[in-house]
Amino acid sequence: MKPTLLVTNDDGYRSKGIISLIQAARKFGNVVVVAPNNSKSGQSHAITVKDFLRLTKVSEEDGLVVYRSSGTPVDCVKLALQELKIKPDIILSGINHGINSSISVHYSGTMGAAKEGCMSGYPSVGFSLDNFTADADFTNTIELAQKIIPEVLEKGLPKWVCLNINIPDVKNLAGAKVCRQAHGMWKEEFDKRKDPHGQNYFWLTGAYELLETSAQDTDEWALRNGYASIVPTTVDTTAYHFLDDIADWKI
Amino acid sequence: MKPTLLVTNDDGYRSKGIISLIQAARKFGNVVVVAPNNSKSGQSHAITVKDFLRLTKVSEEDGLVVYRSSGTPVDCVKLALQELKIKPDIILSGINHGINSSISVHYSGTMGAAKEGCMSGYPSVGFSLDNFTADADFTNTIELAQKIIPEVLEKGLPKWVCLNINIPDVKNLAGAKVCRQAHGMWKEEFDKRKDPHGQNYFWLTGAYELLETSAQDTDEWALRNGYASIVPTTVDTTAYHFLDDIADWKI
Numbered sequence: 001m002k003p004t005l006l007v008t009n010d011d012g013y014r015s016k017g018i019i020s021l022i023q024a025a026r027k028f029g030n031v032v033v034v035a036p037n038n039s040k041s042g043q044s045h046a047i048t049v050k051d052f053l054r055l056t057k058v059s060e061e062d063g064l065v066v067y068r069s070s071g072t073p074v075d076c077v078k079l080a081l082q083e084l085k086i087k088p089d090i091i092l093s094g095i096n097h098g099i100n101s102s103i104s105v106h107y108s109g110t111m112g113a114a115k116e117g118c119m120s121g122y123p124s125v126g127f128s129l130d131n132f133t134a135d136a137d138f139t140n141t142i143e144l145a146q147k148i149i150p151e152v153l154e155k156g157l158p159k160w161v162c163l164n165i166n167i168p169d170v171k172n173l174a175g176a177k178v179c180r181q182a183h184g185m186w187k188e189e190f191d192k193r194k195d196p197h198g199q200n201y202f203w204l205t206g207a208y209e210l211l212e213t214s215a216q217d218t219d220e221w222a223l224r225n226g227y228a229s230i231v232p233t234t235v236d237t238t239a240y241h242f243l244d245d246i247a248d249w250k251i
Numbered sequence: 252m253k254p255t256l257l258v259t260n261d262d263g264y265r266s267k268g269i270i271s272l273i274q275a276a277r278k279f280g281n282v283v284v285v286a287p288n289n290s291k292s293g294q295s296h297a298i299t300v301k302d303f304l305r306l307t308k309v310s311e312e313d314g315l316v317v318y319r320s321s322g323t324p325v326d327c328v329k330l331a332l333q334e335l336k337i338k339p340d341i342i343l344s345g346i347n348h349g350i351n352s353s354i355s356v357h358y359s360g361t362m363g364a365a366k367e368g369c370m371s372g373y374p375s376v377g378f379s380l381d382n383f384t385a386d387a388d389f390t391n392t393i394e395l396a397q398k399i400i401p402e403v404l405e406k407g408l409p410k411w412v413c414l415n416i417n418i419p420d421v422k423n424l425a426g427a428k429v430c431r432q433a434h435g436m437w438k439e440e441f442d443k444r445k446d447p448h449g450q451n452y453f454w455l456t457g458a459y460e461l462l463e464t465s466a467q468d469t470d471e472w473a474l475r476n477g478y479a480s481i482v483p484t485t486v487d488t489t490a491y492h493f494l495d496d497i498a499d500w501k502i
Binding site: 155 | 259263277292293294295296298299301303304305306325326329332333334354356357358359360363366370371372395398399402406408409410411412416427429431432434436437439440441443444451452453454455467481482483484486487488489490491492493494496497498500501502
């Protein structure tokens with residue numbers, strides 16, 4: 001029987017990134033898409049609890065069914081697994097228009113969906129390209145995805161581990177490197193404006209700062225040197241190395 | 252100089268939980284509150300990128316300033332640090348009305364704020380009580396917070412580690428245990444309804460299933476046995492144990 005590949009993203013079901021990922025996925029089996037109606041960037045692992053969700057079938061053809069939903073990326077995974085009863089062999093999220101390396105894994109709706117797939121017991125992979133534009137060139141990412149997907153279908157992934165794959169926006173990819181999440185932080189500056197009624201409002205803007213510029217085993221190093229980065233990402237966020245220290249506290 | 256304690260939450264600045272946390276925090280220094288206008292439950296680590304933010308001072312008295320914002324819990328932390336230029340000695344999030352143990356750490360806006368504080372370089376702690384009601388009894392949690400806060404103020408926390416503290420809704424707390432995040436999953440069932448126009452809509456409902464019922468070193472075990480759970484939580488989500496295995500893949 002052909003594998004079933006569940007595809008979602010955070011840019012919406014019509015984005016070029018998800019259409020590219022569907023193209024990569026169809027080589028390997030039957031594809032079911034459940035993706036947000038519109039962009040849900042920065043939605044992280046958010047779920048919709050105070051509102052209801054819609055789920056609409058958009059199209060159906062041989063080997064491909066597409067649904068769209070009003071929910072977040074994580075809601076889409078939940079709807080696919082629990083309402084549509086899809087039993088995927090793999091869950092693919094992306095291809096995101098924009099990078100999700102280093103600590104951006106925490107803000108990313110793309111990786112929220114991949115982590116949700118992982119927490120639900122399915123091998124899950126998120127893909128992100130370092131290009132925000134609507135017509136970004138996903139050629140390299142499609143090629144890489146077509147190497148990653150069969151490996152994951154064959155070997156699976158360990159429990160509670162998914163993959164965070166980021167691709168630099170370069171003509172010729174130097175290759176792909178398995179790495180760890182770089183330590184860095186976002187330095188925000190709020191763009192403060194006055195509305196026509198004289199009240200302040202704020203737009204979030206920011207620049208990423210890498211805090212370990214010499215380390216060569218990080219995703220940021222890989223990306224800055226023309227490699228795709230593959231970070232195995234755990235949903236068990238226990239800081240095991242600190243368990244013993246804190247046990248001495250007076251609580 | 253007195254310490255500065257930054258307080259936020261995901262239930263909104265008027266909730267009983269945050270008022271309880273403010274009460275606990277004021278014993279130790281000057282408190283600045285930046286919290287959402289209203290409930291932002293399930294917002295995880297979401298940030299507002301497609302809309303602007305508002306920030307309004309609600310009140311100011313000796314040792315306590317309160318701001319409210321239209322943003323998510325993570326937005327509130329960013330506004331406090333970057334726009335208000337607060338330099339907190341500690342960031343406290345909660346007390347959440349509802350539990351955030353095990354994998355719920357991923358959905359939690361309370362823990363989103365604590366993780367954001369941690370990623371910004373500040374010792375950060377999230378508190379959650381296993382009671383969803385608006386008038387929950389936070390007495391035990393206030394007492395525990397008043398033990399935790401001075402420990403963290405004195406000893407700090409390691410880089411990239413924050414604390415996820417959950418409290419069972421019991422009259423007499425058995426104590427507090429340092430533990431790891433339990434492996435479990437949410438078994439969702441969508442409550443499917445028809446609107447007056449005949450269209451389907453879905454409410455997310457679910458029950459948590461613990462996948463390791465005999466382990467005694469988890470937060471779920473602690474909570475089920477009347478203890479508060481303290482899980483040191485890392486924002487470095489690299490699955491280090493899988494780095495070597497995946498290096499053999501044909502990519």
